[in-house]
Amino acid sequence: MQNDLIIAGFGGQGVLLIGKMLAYAGMADGKEVSWLPSYGPEMRGGTCNCTVVIADRPVGSPVVERPWVAMVMNLPSLEKYEEMVKPGGLLLVNTSLINREVRRTDVRVVKVPANEIANRLGNPRAANMVALGAYLGATRAVSLAAVEGLVRETFAGKAKVIDSNLAALQEGYALGEREAADGKVVPQEVGA
Amino acid sequence: MVETVVFARPQALAPVPTHYCPGCTHGVIHRLVAEVLDELGLAQRTVGIAPVGCSVLAYNYFSTDFHEAAHGRAPAVATGVKRARPDLIVFAYQGDGDLASIGMAEIVHCANRGEKITVVFVNNAIYGMTGGQMAPTTLPGQVATTCPLGRDVSLAGYPIRVAELLATLRTPAFVARAAVHTPLHAVTAKEMLRRAFRYQAEGTCFSLVEVLSTCPTNWGMPPVEATEWVEKNMVPYYPLGVFKTPEGVDRAPRPAPAEEG
Amino acid sequence: MAKKLMKGCEAIGEAAIKAGCKLFFGYPITPQNEIPEYMAHRLPQVGGTFVQAESEVAASNMIYGAAGSGERVFTSSSSPGISLMQEGISYIAGSELPVVIVNIMRAGPGLGGILPSQSDYFQATKGGGHGDYRLLVLAPWSVQEAADLVQDAFDLADYYRNPVMVLGDGLIGQMMEPVEFRAERTPCKPLSPKAWAATGCNGDRPTNIINSLFLDPEVLERHNQKLKAKYDLMVRDEVRCAAYGTDRPYEVLIVAYGTVARVCSTALDDLREDGVGAALFRPITLFPFPYAELRAAAETARAVLVVELSTGQMIEDVRLALEGSRPIHFLGRQGGMLISPEAVAERVNAICAGLRAEVRHG
Missing domain, CATH: 3.40.50.920 (Rossmann fold)
Structure with a gap:
């Protein structure tokens, strides 16, 4: 079984961070993982993305051209990755910053107003955590507990930041789980 | 009604957006160079030399001919162009890593030969493109990714004052230092660039203008703070002004006249 | 030791330290900046020395000096920087000094781009610099293997008194994967004291001279043939x-x-x-x-x-x-x-x- 996903957004939205957290959590869950960032001129103020593979056996290609899941945090990322998601895969869309509908009809869609939820929780920078939570809720790719542990570790010593990030993660998780329960998304057994 | 354009893009600047980070003053310096080339009527016979560093893409931002040089070698490429075509106006645009670290040999010998070129030396006290490593001009105590505890002068030496260093060369030259962190400073910087290019156009001498610049991204501060940082930290260490002119102005420290030969 | 999630560049840096390397000379270039950054941060913690050279040309000559002093030394760069180092690498091969060079390849020719490539295969395996010499070249396919091969590279370099290049690409440098460092590591080759090193002879042994200048053609030819015999041994014993x-x-x-x-x-x-x-x-x-x-x-x-x-x-x-x-x-x-x-x-x-x-x- 292999979970692979591409997380994409603006530099500064924390997409690399949540990708790393997924890889760490996967490793903590005893899985094989790889994390591959985009790098280069686009690091400076443009779009950035990372590819995460979480698998039950050694990861083959760390490069994924057709991901099972794409988490898109802004419009340029939706434009770039919508067509690449495998049929039957999942598009997780940050509707706070993306005001168009998904055109594909052969993929499942989870809409997450990540920035709105983060703002409401009082930490506008935690939109990435909302999206990460939604991904976990919808796919159960790694355990929520493992990621919660990482949040505490990452922001150690900053109690307020930990609380708001945990709240964002959990609210996202509930949203993702709800979408899955509605039958829009099935917790996935991905790949072979 | 007659419309008067009071502010427009200089012809020597290409009508494209740049890749520079918000608050970086490379754009201002590009513009000043372009304005000077326009006003002196030189743009049509100008060839620029781009460096390796943040301004590596400078050839996209000027509407003049350009060469892209290997890291630090811009003065050597400029020498080749100028020797082959003395009728051209040749300028090298270099950052502090490019000119004062890897390209120190090239710039010193180019200046010492008195190549009739102009060098625009942009000093922002850090490596920008590679992500904030220590530059030869990083200030004492200034934190960079390769001096995580701040520049330790007992290990890394003191930051190099390029204008002063080049001014010690005996070959006639125009060497000055300016800044662009306020409009008034930018006006003075433009005056110095104008003199530099005029000396070249008249075939007088090598010219170099060092321009203090900002790097909010790698200094880790907002743009406004960065401009204040220039005034507070850079200007005291890197004094502004003219260090050497072909007419004999010379603020550089020198040995006693008897030793001068 | 427990598995740790590391970027390839960081794993390479840590592997060098685990191999007992205390010296790094290098110059920033994308996509391997995390190696010098890691060494700048980590070497002082283990009593080592990090120097940011003014160029790769200078860096390659600094590792020449350090290796000639008998110390384990390491540099890293990416394609255009490796081209600049060829001067030093040729002298190092000619003087039979052990160094480890990591090339995180990016696309060329010229300034090229900064994204992954394997376009330096010829340069790494067929010479690179001037003169009749070979590098031992190791090509990892994962972060774990990069860490293992870098440690082996120091042993191989010391054993053969020859520069060893670890040839990776931007993906190896930038990706993160779990890495495990063995607590007790046995060198992959038997190692002997570096009696040839120029460390000051104190009058108790003949002088050691680190040199690649042989003006007498017969002497130089013998030197070339000695190098060739060494490369033949590598061919016999080191294929992986x-x-x-x-x-x-x-x-x-x-x-x-x-x-x-x-x-x-x-x-x-x-x-x-x-x-x-x-x-x-x-x-x-x-x-x-x-x-x-x-x-x-x-x-x-x-x-x-x-x-x-x-x-x-x-x-x-x-x-x-x-x-x-x-x-x-x-x-x-x-x-x-x-x-x-x-x-x-x-x-x-x-x-x-x-x-x-x-x-x-x-």
Whole structure:
């Protein structure tokens, strides 16, 4: 079984961070993982993305051209990755910053107003955590507990930041789980 | 009604957006160079030399001919162009890593030969493109990714004052230092660039203008703070002004006249 | 020791420290800046020294001096910077000094781009700098293997008194994977004291001179032949390679190294599912190249596919290995573009279709 996903957004939205957290959590869950960032001129103020593979056996290609899941945090990322998601895969869309509908009809869609939820929780920078939570809720790719542990570790010593990030993660998780329960998304057994 | 354009893009600047980070003053310096080339009527016979560093893409931002040089070698490429075509106006645009670290040999010998070129030396006290490593001009105590505890002068030496260093060369030259962190400073910087290019156009001498610049991204501060940082930290260490002119102005420290030969 | 999630560049840096390297000289260049940054942060903690050179030209001459003093020393760079280091590398090879050089390759020629590439294969395996010399070249395909090979590289360099290059690409440098460092590590070669080092003779031994200047042609020729004998030993004793899926029948043998081999291994799985017989051969040492091993692996295959992030460099060694015995196909991307498992599988399928058509017409 292999979970692979591409997380994409603006530099500064924390997409690399949540990708790393997924890889760490996967490793903590005893899985094989790889994390591959985009790098280069686009690091400076443009779009950035990372590819995460979480698998039950050694990861083959760390490069994924057709991901099972794409988490898109802004419009340029939706434009770039919508067509690449495998049929039957999942598009997780940050509707706070993306005001168009998904055109594909052969993929499942989870809409997450990540920035709105983060703002409401009082930490506008935690939109990435909302999206990460939604991904976990919808796919159960790694355990929520493992990621919660990482949040505490990452922001150690900053109690307020930990609380708001945990709240964002959990609210996202509930949203993702709800979408899955509605039958829009099935917790996935991905790949072979 | 007659419309008067009071502010427009200089012809020597290409009508494209740049890749520079918000608050970086490379754009201002590009513009000043372009304005000077326009006003002196030189743009049509100008060839620029781009460096390796943040301004590596400078050839996209000027509407003049350009060469892209290997890291630090811009003065050597400029020498080749100028020797082959003395009728051209040749300028090298270099950052502090490019000119004062890897390209120190090239710039010193180019200046010492008195190549009739102009060098625009942009000093922002850090490596920008590679992500904030220590530059030869990083200030004492200034934190960079390769001096995580701040520049330790007992290990890394003191930051190099390029204008002063080049001014010690005996070959006639125009060497000055300016800044662009306020409009008034930018006006003075433009005056110095104008003199530099005029000396070249008249075939007088090598010219170099060092321009203090900002790097909010790698200094880790907002743009406004960065401009204040220039005034507070850079200007005291890197004094502004003219260090050497072909007419004999010379603020550089020198040995006693008897030793001068 | 527990597994740790590390970026390839950081794992390479930590591996050097685990191998007892206390000296790093280098110059910033993307995509390997995390190596000097890691060393700048980590070396002072272990009593080591990090120097940011004014250029790669200078850095390659600094490691020459440090290695001549008998210390383990290391530098890293990426393609254009490695070109600049060729001056120093040639002197180091000529003076028979042990150094480890990591090249995180990016696309060229010239300033090229900063994205992953394998376009420095010729430079690494066939010389690079001037003069008749060889580097021992190791090509990891994962972060873990990069960490292991860097540690081995120091032993190999010391044993042969020769520069060893670890040849990775931007993917190896930038990706994060779990890494485990062995608590107790035995050197992969027997090591002896560096009695040749120029450390000040104190009048109690003849002077040691680190040198590559031999003005007498007979003396220089003897020196060249001594180096050649050393390279022959490497060819005899140091070949490393791996094969995957060769335990079942295969029509097509894929040959790839580094991260590209990872991509091919995924293609292999997909092809197996579709019932297509393919196997993968992966050179781990690029010099010495596993000529005999590759020839043996290709014996039961009907065609060979070489996959590289270049316009075709390693393929020349594959041709030498197979001596025209099998048709050799090539799949390459350049400029920093990557090859996907799908593209590899598609090409293998096309080759198989061609073989079947041949049978029908033949």
